[in-house]
Amino acid sequence: MMKKILCLVLALLMLAGVFAGCGPKKSGDDGGEVTLKWVMPWYMQDDYDMVSEEINKKLGELMPNTKLELVLDMSMASKWSLWMAGRTPFDIALSQYTNDLGTEINKNAYRPLDDLIEEYAPTIKAEREKFEYQYLTGTYNGKLYGIPNIQIHINDAVVMTLSTDKVLPYLDNEALYKEACANAKSTDKLYEIIDKFLEESHKHRDLIDTDNIAPYIDPESFYRYIAKRGYEFLGTTSSNVCYDTTKDKITVVDFHETEEYAIFLKWMRKWFEKGYINPDILSEEAGSGRSPFVLAQTSDFSTSKNGWENFSNNQYRISLTPVEQRVQGAAVLGALSVYLSIPSTSENPERAMQFLELIRNEKGQDLVNMIAYGIEGTHYNKISDTEIKAVDYLGQGSSSSKYGVANWLLGTHFNMYVCAPYTEETRAYAKKYYEELQPTYKKTPIYGMSIDNKPVQNQLAQMKSVVEEYNLRLVGGVVEDYNSVLAEMQKKMDTAGIDQVIAEYQKQIDEFVAKK
Numbered sequence: 001m002m003k004k005i006l007c008l009v010l011a012l013l014m015l016a017g018v019f020a021g022c023g024p025k026k027s028g029d030d031g032g033e034v035t036l037k038w039v040m041p042w043y044m045q046d047d048y049d050m051v052s053e054e055i056n057k058k059l060g061e062l063m064p065n066t067k068l069e070l071v072l073d074m075s076m077a078s079k080w081s082l083w084m085a086g087r088t089p090f091d092i093a094l095s096q097y098t099n100d101l102g103t104e105i106n107k108n109a110y111r112p113l114d115d116l117i118e119e120y121a122p123t124i125k126a127e128r129e130k131f132e133y134q135y136l137t138g139t140y141n142g143k144l145y146g147i148p149n150i151q152i153h154i155n156d157a158v159v160m161t162l163s164t165d166k167v168l169p170y171l172d173n174e175a176l177y178k179e180a181c182a183n184a185k186s187t188d189k190l191y192e193i194i195d196k197f198l199e200e201s202h203k204h205r206d207l208i209d210t211d212n213i214a215p216y217i218d219p220e221s222f223y224r225y226i227a228k229r230g231y232e233f234l235g236t237t238s239s240n241v242c243y244d245t246t247k248d249k250i251t252v253v254d255f256h257e258t259e260e261y262a263i264f265l266k267w268m269r270k271w272f273e274k275g276y277i278n279p280d281i282l283s284e285e286a287g288s289g290r291s292p293f294v295l296a297q298t299s300d301f302s303t304s305k306n307g308w309e310n311f312s313n314n315q316y317r318i319s320l321t322p323v324e325q326r327v328q329g330a331a332v333l334g335a336l337s338v339y340l341s342i343p344s345t346s347e348n349p350e351r352a353m354q355f356l357e358l359i360r361n362e363k364g365q366d367l368v369n370m371i372a373y374g375i376e377g378t379h380y381n382k383i384s385d386t387e388i389k390a391v392d393y394l395g396q397g398s399s400s401s402k403y404g405v406a407n408w409l410l411g412t413h414f415n416m417y418v419c420a421p422y423t424e425e426t427r428a429y430a431k432k433y434y435e436e437l438q439p440t441y442k443k444t445p446i447y448g449m450s451i452d453n454k455p456v457q458n459q460l461a462q463m464k465s466v467v468e469e470y471n472l473r474l475v476g477g478v479v480e481d482y483n484s485v486l487a488e489m490q491k492k493m494d495t496a497g498i499d500q501v502i503a504e505y506q507k508q509i510d511e512f513v514a515k516k
Helices: 002-022 048-062 076-085 101-106 114-120 122-130 132-136 165-170 173-182 188-203 219-227 259-274 349-358 362-373 424-440 454-475 482-496 498-515
Strands: 034-040 066-072 092-096 157-162 231-233 241-244 293-298 308-312 315-319 338-341 380-382 387-390
Touching: 034 349, 048 066, 048 362, 066 349, 092 101, 092 349, 101 338, 114 122, 114 349, 122 132, 122 349, 157 165, 165 188, 173 188, 173 315, 188 259, 219 259, 219 293, 219 454, 241 498, 259 454, 259 482, 349 362, 454 482, 454 498, 482 498
Parallel strands: 034 066, 034 092
Antiparallel strands: 092 338, 157 293, 157 315, 231 241, 308 315, 380 387
């Protein structure tokens, strides 16, 4: 009898050992060495092997039995679909910048991360609570698929930057700033002020460094940053379906049917006729030239009462998005452009999440700095405890650098050195932005909502093709009878199914608002 009991106990112990071996491997397990493959769109540089060896020495101390292979390939975007079709095993991948987050989720290319974060990643879990809005943009149907790389370079204000102080006298900056503050959407008056500036700049081109300043504006920048003021675009990062953020009730509309789009087209045609837009804009070889000013999204800044800031070498800029006009609404999937995901082809998802947790906490700070910047004294030198200057580049490396991976590819900038020309002031502003400024932004009734594109994904794909067919002709002011061309485009948009998209989005929004 005792022998039978002893045999049964031994059998149970052996069985328990088998099941224990089936559980996720934690760092330090003796379950065999794992090599994590992290694929990203970057250059294979001369000192990669040298740095990789040091990375794995450091990683071996922090996560025994774990190595890292950086799969650096600038053609990642074109190869990704083929890799996933062939089920190529990768453990970590950059998403959205190279491969659209929503598209890849629908293709089951990424795995949901919630359970892995809960078990292995307390730092990421806390970060998710702190940066709620950013993490919502990586969330689909309540599940997180993309961990956003939290950056210290904030781009939420539309800013006009003069290319030279020689054009400074030609812009009525006080009138421009006043009009931008008075109206969240772009009016005829705003375009009239800019029109006078362009006219004077062209009139005095002989007094401006004409080798440096070209006569043409970039109409696509006007469309992106000026025409769309006061609207939030829904569903995808290339959407033309939106709602008016200045109104309390959310009504989904086609931006191409709004008054603001009509005003924009009118001015683009005027500026094309006046010679402010490159007449060869439809040619692939035609660049826009260097305008008397540049429009872009960048960080906020302290402005005087007239809106100007002289920020470097007599470079002047003015914000066209006052803080009072900024809103937070729907969390558009992939809107931040840079996320880290774990592909469904990963053979080591638990270890991959442990690694992502490591490089986002204090313990892994030296490791992530090495992955980004290489070896101190060889690839960079310290300016302070937290600031560095790279040996052969500024900001981020290039194909000709000995070594240097762009830090925005790798995680949160709050856990890395600040690389010149950026300083701790850059990080201090970002900290202030996340903790003090962003929380004051007006939250629309659909704050945090994630639109589900799956019911209308075919329509969205067709709509995108229509926009690509017509957009540059309209935006560039090339067509004299632009209203007829717009009507032609809208017919094709109707055929593509824009009404179904608007109805689907409105339905989801109404249901979301009703549940609040």
